[in-house]
Amino acid sequence: MKTKTLVIGALLAVIAAFFQVMPVLFSEAFIFITILSTIPIFIVCRINPKAGVLSYIVASILVLLISTHEGLLFLSTNGVIGVTLGVCRYYTIKRTSIILSSSITLTITLSIMNYGLGIPVLGKTLPGGIITQLVIFFLFSLIYNYIYYYFLEYIVRNLKKTNVFIDTNRN
16 A cells, blocks of 8 residues: 555544534534535545545544544544545446445444444334334435445536546546
């Protein structure tokens, strides 16, 4: 891995961690800012998947040091979305497979949070049995990843126009 990629990965990991802990540091009014923590992780994963996963781990540790709650949320939602969308986008340009694989991964992590740790992910306990809840998680993940993928691609396209994005000679 190039030093430049590692430095960019470290910088973007700190930015991702900062976005994720904004509600803890300032106020719960900044809760919607946490969704921006996906952007830096996605960018690093598109540049180099190994550096992206390393940035995800570093950002997770930084967030966990400040707030366990936000750290768990980053580990199971925003960070996972950034890693899976970024890594999948690095290896393929097929949108359907990118969004589908990221949705499956997000559904699994949401299920672990909900059933394994007992933290209601969508704010409250969902009605129905486990299968019904898994379908709700998957549909939520599918819609969320679909919207987020196009938002992230828009950001990367604009970064490429300004020559800020490191081109990896991939589409």
